[in-house]
Amino acid sequence: MNLPYQVFIALRYLKTKKKHRGISVNTLISIGGVAVGVMALLVVLSVMSGFHEDLQKKILGVNAHVVILDYKGTIPKYKNVVERLKGEKDVISSAPFVMGQVMISYGKKAHGVFLRGIRPEMEIKTTEILKYIKEGNLEDLAPKDGIPGIILGKELASSMGVFKGDIINVLSPVGEIGPLGMLPKVKKFRVAAIFEVGMFEYDLNLVLTDIGTAQEFFGMKEDITGIELRLSDIYKAPVVRERLQEKLGFPLYVKDWMQMNRNLFSALKLEKFAMFIILILIILVASFNIVSTLIMNVIEKKREIAILKAMGATNKGIMTIFMLQGLFIGLLGTIIGVAGGYLLTYVLNTYQIIKLPADVYYLSHLPVKTKGFDFMVVSLSAIIISFLATIYPAWQAAKLNPVEPLRYE
Numbered sequence: 115m116n117l118p119y120q121v122f123i124a125l126r127y128l129k130t131k132k133k134h135r136g137i138s139v140n141t142l143i144s145i146g147g148v149a150v151g152v153m154a155l156l157v158v159l160s161v162m163s164g165f166h167e168d169l170q171k172k173i174l175g176v177n178a179h180v181v182i183l184d185y186k187g188t189i190p191k192y193k194n195v196v197e198r199l200k201g202e203k204d205v206i207s208s209a210p211f212v213m214g215q216v217m218i219s220y221g222k223k224a225h226g227v228f229l230r231g232i233r234p235e236m237e238i239k240t241t242e243i244l245k246y247i248k249e250g251n252l253e254d255l256a257p258k259d260g261i262p263g264i265i266l267g268k269e270l271a272s273s274m275g276v277f278k279g280d281i282i283n284v285l286s287p288v289g290e291i292g293p294l295g296m297l298p299k300v301k302k303f304r305v306a307a308i309f310e311v312g313m314f315e316y317d318l319n320l321v322l323t324d325i326g327t328a329q330e331f332f333g334m335k336e337d338i339t340g341i342e343l344r345l346s347d348i349y350k351a352p353v354v355r356e357r358l359q360e361k362l363g364f365p366l367y368v369k370d371w372m373q374m375n376r377n378l379f380s381a382l383k384l385e386k387f388a389m390f391i392i393l394i395l396i397i398l399v400a401s402f403n404i405v406s407t408l409i410m411n412v413i414e415k416k417r418e419i420a421i422l423k424a425m426g427a428t429n430k431g432i433m434t435i436f437m438l439q440g441l442f443i444g445l446l447g448t449i450i451g452v453a454g455g456y457l458l459t460y461v462l463n464t465y466q467i468i469k470l471p472a473d474v475y476y477l478s479h480l481p482v483k484t485k486g487f488d489f490m491v492v493s494l495s496a497i498i499i500s501f502l503a504t505i506y507p508a509w510q511a512a513k514l515n516p517v518e519p520l521r522y523e
Contacts, residue, residue, distance in 0.1 A: 120431055123422075124438035127411060140407040141443060147400025148447025149454060152496050155393040156455030157462075159488045162386045164463075164481030169382070172313050173375055175242040176320070178209075178342030179351050181374070182358070185365040188337035195341060198362065204354050206344045209236035212328040213339040217285040218303075218321065220274045227270065227321050229284065231328020240344045243309065243322070250278050250307025255324050262327040263306030267317035271308050280305045286331060301331055390491075397496050400447065401503035404440050408507030412436065412514070420516035429512040436508035437501070444500020448493050455492075459484050 128141060182195065189195060192210055199205060212231035217224055234252045238244045244252065248268065255263035264284070266276060276282060286299045303323065311317055329335065345354060351370035359368045372379070412419070419432060459482050462468060466479035 120434040120438055123435050124442060127415065127435070127439050128442060140403065140410065144400060144403040144407050144443050145447040145450065147403050148397060148444055148496055148500060149450035151393070151396035151400050152448055152451025152492055153454040153458065154396055155390065155492050156452065156484075156489060157458055158389055158393055159386065159492070160455075160459045160482050160484050161462075161480060162382075162389060163483040163485055163488065166379075166382050166386070167483045168481045169313075170379075172311055172316075173378075174348065174371060175246065176311055176313075176316050177371060177374065178241055179345040179348050180205075180343040180355055180358070180368060180370050182341040182343070182362065182366055182368050183339070185367060188334055188339060189341065189366070190337050192338045192341060195362065195366065199341075199343070199358075202354070202358070204345050204347065204350055206346055207236070207239040208344070209233060209240040209342045210325060210338040211237075211340060211342055212325055212332060212334060214286065214328070214332050216321075217287070218270075218274070218282050219285065220276050220280065220282045223274050225270065225274060225318075227319050229328060229331075230320060230322050231325040232322055233325045237342075240342045243311065246309040246311050247307045248310050250305075252307070254304075254306035257327075258304060261302050261304045262323060264303035265307045265309055265322040266305055267320055268308055268310040269314060269317035270319070270321070271305070273318065276305055278305050278308060284331070288332075299331065299333075394495060394499075397499050401444075401499050404443055404500055404503040405507055407443070408436055408440050408504060409510065411439070412507055412511040415511075416514060419511055419514050423514075423516040432514075433508040433512040436511050437504040440504030440507070441497070441501050444497050444503075447500070448496045451496065452489060452493055456484065456489070 182189070196208055196210075199208060210233060214229050215226065216229045217226050219225075234244065234255065247265065250265070255265070257263070261281065264282070266274075271277070274282070282303055282305060284301050284303050286301075288299070309317075309322075325338070329337070343354075345351060348371065351372055355368045355370040355373075359366075362368065422432065462480055463482040463484075468480040470479060
């Protein structure tokens with residue numbers, strides 16, 4: 115297959131004469147600049163995607179995909195609601211829960227937390243929080259000597275100086291009405307287990323107990339706070355939420371995990387976009403090298419351009435030659451950058467070279483998640499920027515007057 119003459123000449127112009135080795139060095143610098151920019155952008159985006167995925171995994175490990183609540187605060191006869199959920203193809207499992215704010219105390223220390231009452235055999239099928247238990251086991255939740263069990267987060271246990279088997283006091287601000295008015299309710303609990311999710315907020319501010327114990331403590335009788343649902347596909351949560359809301363109606367309302375964590379995930383997306391814009395400047399700087407390389411090439415090739423025009427080459431053909439030359443530089447840089455970025459992310463993810471202090475970040479190494487979409491967007495951006503950088507030098511070459519370079523030949 116015969117190549118168009120523009121392609122043939124553009125490829126030839128990438129190899130310069132020996133006396134003009136400086137231009138070839140500039141070409142290599144231009145290719146290297148694009149490659150470094152693409153590689154840096156891909157690695158940063160992959161690391162941010164890794165952090166995003168790790169955070170999402172931990173949030174969904176503690177919380178359900180969809181939660182059903184009641185505007186009145188509690189759901190009476192919740193089994194009727196569970197019955198109405200049967201037949202929902204996207205719902206894998208469900209679990210009732212009771213939630214309330216309490217104060218726990220041990221010795222002279224006290225801390226406000228959320229007390230969640232769960233049914234362990236159902237909770238383990240709906241969320242993953244019970245899989246994070248590091249000390250103790252679920253069997254210890256059963257009352258011993260009249261004292262029910264409770265599960266604390268590692269950060270909370272550390273800050274309170276509590277260990278498995280210790281007895282703590284749990285105080286509810288909404289208690290019983292006595293002669294002096296509303297009195298807080300206090301109950302003793304035994305530390306049955308300690309969990310560690312890896313997120314400071316959960317490990318410090320969440321405690322778990324049996325749902326029956328929580329109902330009795332909050333005076334809810336058989337009522338519950340809400341129903342947790344686990345879905346077959348977490349990204350179908352908004353669709354399932356709308357469908358269930360229409361099906362269940364008032365006074366029940368449905369929330370999904372995206373709604374409950376909208377601010378956090380929106381901030382992460384904005385941060386990732388901001389980093390993309392900042393790091394794309396590296397590729398823009400490399401594009402200036404392409405501009406300078408092509409301008410120097412145009413100056414060197416004045417005589418050849420004049421000969422081509424004398425032989426019938428059009429301004430459009432001359433422009434095409436130098437635009438192709440710049441595009442080849444951008445393509446080479448992008449290919450090298452993509453290969454280098456993929457290799458570096460693979461090494462970081464497989465061999466975990468960059469270690470992190472687990473007590474600070476709750477991660478033992480830098481998380482990396484490669485996404486095909488990120489690679490495609492970065493590659494296209496680099497190629498487009500490289501192509502745009504060729505327009506001015508190519509236009510300068512096209513408008514060159516062929517008479518001047520050939521006058522003294």
